[in-house]
Amino acid sequence: VASLQGKNFMNIDELTDVELRDLLSLSAQLKKAYSSPSPPVLPRPCEGKSVSMIFQKRSTRTRVSTETGMALLGGHALFLGPQDVQLGVNESMRDTANVLSRFNSLILARVFAHTDVQLLAKHSSVPVINALSDLYHPLQALADLLTLEEHFGKGSLQGKVLTWVGDGNNVLHDLAMGAARLGMHVRVACPVGYEPNGEIMHRVEWHAQRSGGSYVMERDPMTAVAGAHVIVTDTWVSMGQEEEYERRMRDFEGFQVTRRMMEHGAKGSNAGRPACVFLHCLPRHPEEVTDEVFYDPARSLVFPEAENRMWTVMAVMLSLVGGGGRGCEVGES
Ligand code: CP
Ligand code: NVA
The missing domain is CATH 3.40.50.1370 (Aspartate/ornithine carbamoyltransferase)
Structure with missing residues (x-):
């Protein structure tokens, strides 16, 4: 399985064919492993990892699937709504990206202009996930x-x-x-x-x-x-x-x-x-x-x-932090 470690997840175009297929396979694998009626001890491949979720717009599915999915993987998700952080009011994308990179393993962002999520990615030292912009989802x-x-x-x-x-x-x-x-x-x-x-x-x-x-x-x-x-x-x-x-x-x-x-x-x-x-x-x-x-x-x-929003975002997060390929196998490989 291809790892996306060190990359961002900005749109489907930026993935390779293999990465796209691998993400779909890993999603199916996670779904099978984590929704089994009598689960064995579920792996927690994202233990110690965290994702900051920046939302400049409303969300039900993206927020809940990411937060729940990260918890299932053993990590922690933080919801940062428009009223909760300095971003956009009192602090730039650049500074926010720099600071969050020092706390979190991943940054997920739902923004208006696609250039904003690109700016976050440019200045972040951890992978950035586009959680919807004016151009992509x-x-x-x-x-x-x-x-x-x-x-x-x-x-x-x-x-x-x-x-x-x-x-x-x-x-x-x-x-x-x-x-x-x-x-x-x-x-x-x-x-x-x-x-x-x-x-x-x-x-x-x-x-x-x-x-x-x-x-x-x-x-x-x-x-x-x-x-x-x-x-x-x-x-x-x-x-x-x-x-x-x-x-x-x-x-x-x-x-x-x-x-x-x-x-x-x-x-x-x-x-x-x-x-x-x-x-x-x-x-x-x-x-x-x-x-x-x-x-x-x-x-x-x-x-x-x-x-399926949950199984797929889990696959994306796991791949970006280097799992799904190396030492983080879930279920059969
Ligand atoms: N489909 C989707 O992204 O839904 P939310 O806006 O509720 O996250
Ligand atoms: N096209 C919609 C999708 C919401 C998930 C929007 O951008 O609001």
Whole structure:
């Protein structure tokens, strides 16, 4: 298993193919080992380690999964909300990174501008994890890919179609990058003016060409979901865009994921599992997906997807502190 020791975890693009696959395997391994009904004495490979979690925005999943995951690994996590630390009010990224590096083994940060998490990484002497910026959400992409591998089978995402319907945002960027790297055909349907970042999508195309996948942009959601194995969306109003709410509600008309859309996806089932499934990173609002789709017990994977945030962030933390490869094996290797 490749260790990420000495690196940062900023986006899916910066990983090697081997690192991406290893993180998914380690996540599955951790899930198996730590959720066993009668666990033996669980290993505590992060004993004595700590992670500072800087949150400039709200969070349920990222905060709780990291805090709980670090505790399971035997380490300690500290929540630093916007009101709790000097950062941004009275202290620079540079000074904060310098100071936290002297206390902690890892720094995790959820920021507005991606340049802020890059600044932290530049001045930190310990690994930095991007826990969502305006451009990327790599922890979410890992959880999504793990969820899809659980559903379709490990190593079987090659050639499957993943369609994103909605806003061309941070969550899409890393998910598209990861999906393309695993050989998936990525389609994006978004309204005019809400396209994903062009430079990032060039990287997605590059990865797709290498892996046998593809990337296309469609305007009509129904065309984009035809035959899709995965249909995925996110909020139309990301954190920090609240004042655009009214305009976005108008502009995204017709982009709500509905049962009709799901029925346009891949038909039938494989080994009793639906051929077309739904993903959403949460938090969810009714405008982007109907209750019928979101709570569909067979096709919606949203809650396993949320759970997988913990197994994947554990794999990331363990790999960054040098575990998962050297002396920190968990379960079978
Ligand atoms: N999906 C996700 O990152 O959720 P939180 O904002 O609750 O962390
Ligand atoms: N796109 C959303 C994701 C939240 C997890 C946001 O940036 O607010």
